[in-house]
Amino acid sequence: DAGVIQSPRHEVTEMGQEVTLRCKPISGHDYLFWYRQTMMRGLELLIYFNNNVPIDDSGMPEDRFSAKMPNASFSTLKIQPSEPRDSAVYFCASSFGVVGYNEQFFGPGTRLTVL
Amino acid sequence: AQSVAQPEDQVNVAEGNPLTVKCTYSVSGNPYLFWYVQYPNRGLQFLLKYITGDNLVKGSYGFEAEFNKSQTSFHLKKPSALVSDSALYFCAVRDRWDTDKLIFGTGTRLQVFP
Numbered sequence: 001d002a003g004v005i006q007s008p009r010h011e012v013t014e015m016g017q018e019v020t021l022r023c024k025p026i027s028g029h030d031y032l033f034w035y036r037q038t039m040m041r042g043l044e045l046l047i048y049f050n051n052n053v054p055i056d057d058s059g060m061p062e063d064r065f066s067a068k069m070p071n072a073s074f075s076t077l078k079i080q081p082s083e084p085r086d087s088a089v090y091f092c093a094s095s096f097g098v099v100g101y102n103e104q105f106f107g108p109g110t111r112l113t114v115l
Numbered sequence: 116a117q118s119v120a121q122p123e124d125q126v127n128v129a130e131g132n133p134l135t136v137k138c139t140y141s142v143s144g145n146p147y148l149f150w151y152v153q154y155p156n157r158g159l160q161f162l163l164k165y166i167t168g169d170n171l172v173k174g175s176y177g178f179e180a181e182f183n184k185s186q187t188s189f190h191l192k193k194p195s196a197l198v199s200d201s202a203l204y205f206c207a208v209r210d211r212w213d214t215d216k217l218i219f220g221t222g223t224r225l226q227v228f229p
Contacts, residue, residue, distance in 0.1 A: 031215065043205065043219045057215065091158055101147060101166060104217065107159030
């Protein structure tokens, strides 16, 4: 298995532009998570899905952030418009079964820089 | 509210010496506890977990962790450190009666010197 796949690996954009991050979870996994990692705030859960349905989006910082999971093999995290404070590493993770019981598998991350 | 604390930002240890990375938690009910490791420019990787049973849990790469309910701790240990163990280590907890979220600690950077 290729593991969790994220694209792009690096993204540099200018303030105000739309940014779309993509994630392909491990086949057969029914949970998908989006995290953000910064030096100041550490690792933060933004949103997670179960069977393609958003379950908890309380970590999404503001309306500029949105996430979708149109099918079991694809999810996007969109920031529109982007701001410099959105600069971070964004991780996607997936797991199977009861969350918190089974481990999450993380992708390599997307390093976002907003100028 | 559930929480997890990693009191040390960095731990330094000489290769061959034992290492301990500390983690304490606060949850209602019995916790599910995890350790993850992050190597530079990589995503987090699962090391081990405690759900129930034996308080000493063995995991990947020779790591183990001891669950201590009275001290609400779940310290990560290894008898003999390797330079290749140098990485960022995260403790995480889930309250069995809460949502499906994992709460991650702030991370501890382990530096193993030759």
